[in-house]
Amino acid sequence: MKASTLRKASAEAKLLLIGIPLAIWTLLPIYHLVLFALSPKEQAVSGKLWPDNPTLHNFSMVFHQQHHYLGHFWLQMWNSVLIAVAVGAITLFIATSAAFAISRLRVKGGRTIMNLALFTYFIPAAFLAVPMYKTMGNYGLLNSQWALILAMVTIATPYSIWVLKQASDKLPIELDEAARIDGATPLQLFRLVYLPLMMPSLVAVGTYALLLAWNEYLYAFLLLSDDKSTTLGVALGSFLSADDSPWELLMTTGLIYALPPAAIYYVFKRYMVGGLTAGAVKS
């Protein structure tokens, strides 16, 4: 009894030993982000742990687009939202259809498609940036948000198919058989049985694709060069193009940019962990 309590305490201590540095490591940059965002311009780099007179002036500057770099803040924010949501939705549509066809309808060549999907990850996305740029140029899509949407869907889909296929495989096949005998067509099976049961995984994969697009910099930078069509992520990067960057505004915008993903993650965290690991191991 006593020995086991001791062992528990020591296990907890070890976890804390790892956990505390990890938490500091993760939170330190965010702390700096908040610190800069709340500091007046002249105090931003003063080295203080907390500003003497914290202010929301920076937020007001950003929201009212009162700086040269922030000229299209709201438009770029909207672009980011539009692109991320579109990527999430299109990826979900493609990956769910593929997973259903391969896992449940057992279409011929399903294995090959899965292997091809895996193969795409042998090539880092950065290597494909230039070919993708050429391709979008050929289609005349450069500077159109479709270019980035299509590129991000291409990158997000294979992984999504894998996750959803694994999750589908865990649904008992008898459910499909029962539905078939009950008179369901494949589409009814998909809509009335498959989708409701896959919901946790769908939320997880949709969020993954959405955040992937939201956080993307390289492709957005390449494919959308016009200030009015690009995303807020790229706009943040352009803050650094001058020598006297307005750090406090950059950090404020960055903080605002980081909030939607944090909110999404918070709302869906229940699904995220369960959904992404579901099917990872055979139970």
Next chain:
Amino acid sequence: MASVSFRNVEKSFGSTRIIHGIGFDIADGEFTVLVGPSGCGKSTLLRMLAGLEEISGGTIAIDDHIVNDIESKDRDIAMVFQSYALYPHMTVADNMGFSLRLRKADPALTKERVAHAARILNLGPYLERYPRELSGGQRQRVAMGRAIVRDPKVFLFDEPLSNLDAKLRVAMRAEIKALHQRLKTTTVYVTHDQVEAMTMADRIVVMQEGRIEQIGTPLELYDHPANLFVAQFIGSPAMNIVSGTLRRDGGQAWVEADGGVRWPVGPTSAGQDGQTVAYGVRPGDLGVGRGADARSVPAEVIVVEPTGAETELLVQVGASQFVVVLHGRTQAQPGGKIHLSVDTGAVHLFDPTSGTALTA
């Protein structure tokens, strides 16, 4: 309601043939049980009837319409799965009404049919619950309710009781049988449990390795097994089998087993003098005699298992062990010597090589 007929049905997975030309008929309203050890092809046969497996050869007909190329949903059948296969995201009522919903039936009619099925199965209080909130027996009843609501031509059951505990299994067995007596829908029921088969079936189809061993009513199979496999598969505890040589002398006949043990045989039994046979006698057809006589078999008691109404003895006779079931109590003690009496009218003789029963 409908009849079902199998004609020379075959099934192969790749080059492996697992069902070898099976043919039999199921009459309208009959409760047929397919029984056999695991891997005998009984479930595959059922799934072929359900349209869940393709038919590699031969034909299956429901009501004289060949259904080989007809999809499951158009065969007018309902199936109860071992795992229940209830839709986890739907309430009991939605589960039961799902087939009608797919058919775009009038919601009022669906509600009425679901309520009717729920009444039959005592599921009324659970209609708004989800499957995860039900016990195993209740889930099984919902699966049956889903089948009843369809009012199909044929009910299919694929080992429906295997996931239940022993007590519940006995209760559900009676419920399914009562349900069949009430609805009189043609039923095909797959199980590996011969007790289920014996207690529920109008007719049993015993299968082994993709072939039919015997078809008959439960008591036909019990009293007249066509071969050694059926003899040992049907009945619990299993039939005692010993091999020996058939001897006839005057009006007497017996089988001489290893160690010179003489097992009595009825005078009118089949078989020639000097023929090698497998001698079979059910545990209940053996008794403990009062003393040694010409027709009794000396034995030594190894284990005594009283169950109350009956007593099971494991006894050693020559080189073999036999099971004896006595109706009542016994004074026998382990290590004690007894004399077994044999009901010679209930003795079965088989050809030991082909396994087929010898008939007079």
